[in-house]
Amino acid sequence: MLNRLKNIGLMTLAVSALTIGGLTSANAAGASAYPLKEYDWPHAGPFGMFDKPSLQRGLQVYKEVCASCHSLDMVAFRELKALGYNVDEIKAFAAEYEFPNGFDDEGEEKYRKGFPQDYFPAPYGNEEDARDANNGAFPPDFSLLGKSREHLSLFTPWNSIYGEDYIVGILNTYHEDAPEGVELPEGMNYNEAFSGNLIAMAPPLFDDIVEYADGTPATTEQMAKDVATFMYWAAEPKMEVRKKMGLKVIIFMSILTIMLYFVNKRVWRKIKKGDDIA
Amino acid sequence: MGSSNYQPTNKAVKWFEDRLPILGLMHSTLGAGYLAPRNLNYWWNFGSLAGFMLLVQIITGVILVMHYTPHVDMAFRAVEHIMRDVNYGWLIRYTHSNGASMFFVVVYIHILRGMYFGSYKSPREVLWFLGLVIYLLMMATGFMGYVLPWGQMSFWGATVITNLFGAFDFYEGMGESILHLLWGGFAVDNPTLQRFFSLHYLLPFVIVGVVILHIWALHLPGSNNPLGIDAKGPGDKIPFHPYYTAKDLFGLSFFIVILAIFIFYMPNIMGHPDNYIEANPMLTPAHIVPEWYYLPFYTILKAVPDKLFGVIAMFASILIFFVLPWLDGSKIRSAKFRPTTAFFFWLFLLNTLYLGYLGTKLPDEIMIDMAGGIDALTMGRISSVFYFAYFIVIVPLVSRMESTKPVPTSISQSVLDANKKG
Numbered sequence: 001m002l003n004r005l006k007n008i009g010l011m012t013l014a015v016s017a018l019t020i021g022g023l024t025s026a027n028a029a030g031a032s033a034y035p036l037k038e039y040d041w042p043h044a045g046p047f048g049m050f051d052k053p054s055l056q057r058g059l060q061v062y063k064e065v066c067a068s069c070h071s072l073d074m075v076a077f078r079e080l081k082a083l084g085y086n087v088d089e090i091k092a093f094a095a096e097y098e099f100p101n102g103f104d105d106e107g108e109e110k111y112r113k114g115f116p117q118d119y120f121p122a123p124y125g126n127e128e129d130a131r132d133a134n135n136g137a138f139p140p141d142f143s144l145l146g147k148s149r150e151h152l153s154l155f156t157p158w159n160s161i162y163g164e165d166y167i168v169g170i171l172n173t174y175h176e177d178a179p180e181g182v183e184l185p186e187g188m189n190y191n192e193a194f195s196g197n198l199i200a201m202a203p204p205l206f207d208d209i210v211e212y213a214d215g216t217p218a219t220t221e222q223m224a225k226d227v228a229t230f231m232y233w234a235a236e237p238k239m240e241v242r243k244k245m246g247l248k249v250i251i252f253m254s255i256l257t258i259m260l261y262f263v264n265k266r267v268w269r270k271i272k273k274g275d276d277i278a
Numbered sequence: 279m280g281s282s283n284y285q286p287t288n289k290a291v292k293w294f295e296d297r298l299p300i301l302g303l304m305h306s307t308l309g310a311g312y313l314a315p316r317n318l319n320y321w322w323n324f325g326s327l328a329g330f331m332l333l334v335q336i337i338t339g340v341i342l343v344m345h346y347t348p349h350v351d352m353a354f355r356a357v358e359h360i361m362r363d364v365n366y367g368w369l370i371r372y373t374h375s376n377g378a379s380m381f382f383v384v385v386y387i388h389i390l391r392g393m394y395f396g397s398y399k400s401p402r403e404v405l406w407f408l409g410l411v412i413y414l415l416m417m418a419t420g421f422m423g424y425v426l427p428w429g430q431m432s433f434w435g436a437t438v439i440t441n442l443f444g445a446f447d448f449y450e451g452m453g454e455s456i457l458h459l460l461w462g463g464f465a466v467d468n469p470t471l472q473r474f475f476s477l478h479y480l481l482p483f484v485i486v487g488v489v490i491l492h493i494w495a496l497h498l499p500g501s502n503n504p505l506g507i508d509a510k511g512p513g514d515k516i517p518f519h520p521y522y523t524a525k526d527l528f529g530l531s532f533f534i535v536i537l538a539i540f541i542f543y544m545p546n547i548m549g550h551p552d553n554y555i556e557a558n559p560m561l562t563p564a565h566i567v568p569e570w571y572y573l574p575f576y577t578i579l580k581a582v583p584d585k586l587f588g589v590i591a592m593f594a595s596i597l598i599f600f601v602l603p604w605l606d607g608s609k610i611r612s613a614k615f616r617p618t619t620a621f622f623f624w625l626f627l628l629n630t631l632y633l634g635y636l637g638t639k640l641p642d643e644i645m646i647d648m649a650g651g652i653d654a655l656t657m658g659r660i661s662s663v664f665y666f667a668y669f670i671v672i673v674p675l676v677s678r679m680e681s682t683k684p685v686p687t688s689i690s691q692s693v694l695d696a697n698k699k700g
Contacts (some may be wrong), residue, residue: 046543068334074355074362079362097356131534142559143358144358144554144555147551147554148551148552148553148554148555149551150546150551151551151612152544152546152551153547154544154548155549163551189548195564196349221700235554237362238362238368238635242368242369242542243543244371246538246539246541246542246543247542249542250535250538250539250542251539252532253531253535253538254535256531257528257531257532260524260527260528260531261528263524263527263528264524264525264527264528267520267521267524268521268524268525271316271516271521273697274690274693274694274697276513276516277513277690277693277694
């Protein structure tokens with residue numbers, strides 16, 4: 001009787017838990033109400049590694065388009081090695097930038113060329129300067145956006161929003177005119193992916209706004225995907241070494257676990273049989 | 279931790295042992311000198327796993343401190359410096375952050391195992407208290423650790439949680455004084471970060487001390503076991519080494535595989551993405567949530583309309599575990615022989631998980647789409663009432679009234695019986 005009661009109780013619970021989970025999963029998603037297009041990122045999954053040509057194109061888009069407003073404070077030129085550049089290329093890349101270098105004998109500021117150990121310089125000297133130039137809005141730093149805009153869910157992975165998809169979503173869902181009934185304040189733009197739909201950033205990408213060095217057609221979607229890949233790399237530069245080491249650790253520990261299982265079984269053989277007390 | 283019959287054969291070792299009998303102490307604590315019940319199942323692995331996680335957290339934490347700067351202007355950048363520039367810094371930090379979560383997983387299972395098999399009952403009440411003290415210290419340590427990266431959730435989590443203590447406003451200005459003491463100023467700011475850093479470094483070593491007391495208190499009565507009966511005769515017990523060292527090593531190795539999956543393949547899934555945005559006191563996140571391991575208690579806090587009573591209910595929901603040994607009036611420890619107790623135990627567990635799930639929801643989110651929509655606040659209140667009813671009504675009544683199953687006379691007898699059947 002009690003067992004049956006228990007089974008019924010547990011069954012009811014399981015069913016109601018599933019129903020509640022199902023009912024709520026629809027509104028569980030995080031930052032964006034807009035259903036973001038999900039891309040197959042080559043760097044996703046346990047074995048996924050960065051698409052280097054895409055990273056290089058993304059760097060080009062960042063440098064030629066985004067960098068006029070967005071900083072990339074935490075990335076040093078030396079790290080561009082991960083994008084497939086060699087030391088000389090990185091030195092040449094860094095030398096295109098100028099950095100303040102103390103003062104001369106007359107108290108005037110001196111400048112020097114950039115070195116690989118320098119960090120990407122910010123487009124504005126400070127936040128006030130940036131807001132002044134951008135209608136009061138502050139263009140966020142790019143270093144961690146790839147990670148800070150994603151919503152990962154362990155138990156309902158289908159509700160996860162990936163940072164790269166979100167970035168592409170922002171760049172690709174501008175509307176020239178706001179839908180009927182939406183008041184568009186001065187200096188604002190309508191964007192489907194952005195929370196609240198009103199975004200200060202003007203649509204930054206147009207077809208062929210950059211000319212890719214590798215000849216890839218520079219469609220808006222292509223550029224958005226490349227810059228999203230680049231931004232995810234900037235946020236998680238150690239992803240490749242992390243996944244490679246993870247594979248080794250998990251293989252090693254799995255074999256050790258199997259061996260220890262048999263060791264344990266061997267140690268317990270007599271005790272399990274009860275030989276010592278029988 | 280008890281006398282030892284450890285007799286070293288090596289002369290030098292014996293010379294040392296006569297002057298400091300520390301090897302005998304190890305022998306009688308974790309070696310062949312400690313006799314444990316022969317029937318411990320895999321749920322008993324979680325004690326040693328918790329000890330392992332404490333070590334992992336201390337070692338990774340000490341290394342992180344070498345590269346971290348506890349200052350509001352530098353903390354966020356220092357963590358990214360660890361992630362980007364320090365050799366294997368990403369590995370150390372991801373191990374520490376995921377390790378904290380896994381430490382709580384392990385400790386929760388360890389506590390639930392104690393609840394199910396009645397390990398809190400006489401004569402192990404003090405052992406149970408010490409475990410709860412460890413858990414409370416872990417909560418404080420985990421909370422302060424989450425503040426250190428100085429991201430948005432660090433700052434706003436710290437603001438919300440510290441503000442709770444302002445509810446203790448029993449005389450004019452008392453709540454404010456408590457807050458000023460916690461903050462070291464008039465809001466969460468640099469002094470707060472620095473004192474949290476100091477305490478986050480200190481408390482783990484306090485935990486180590488209480489763990490030693492916890493093991494001491496364990497070795498007087500000895501381990502409980504799945505049958506919940508006292509281990510009496512020599513046939514009931516086996517030496518800890520090699521039997522449980524082998525079993526614990528196997529469990530540990532398997533556990534490390536799970537831990538590695540999190541560290542290497544989903545290192546950020548336990549954290550909140552907003553913590554990759556530097557703390558900004560002028561910008562409140564849309565939705566402030568604490569770390570997952572506080573969520574059930576956060577729901578209880580939100581379920582009570584009055585601030586002071588909400589805070590009291592939240593603390594009571596944890597402190598009530600201290601009186602569990604007396605709420606439970608059963609003569610039998612293990613829920614194996616108490617079917618009704620077992621049923622309500624699982625119900626309690628499901629309800630607590632649901633409380634945790636509700637903790638991530640906004641109060642007006644619709645949880646059940648019927649009767650015009652039942653929101654998260656209502657569900658949180660129902661679940662909170664059940665949570666307390668479990669302790670105050672269900673356990674005291676069920677434990678005193680239920681009809682129990684026959685309990686075996688001894689551990690060795692039950693082993694022999696099982697062998698005859700199987």
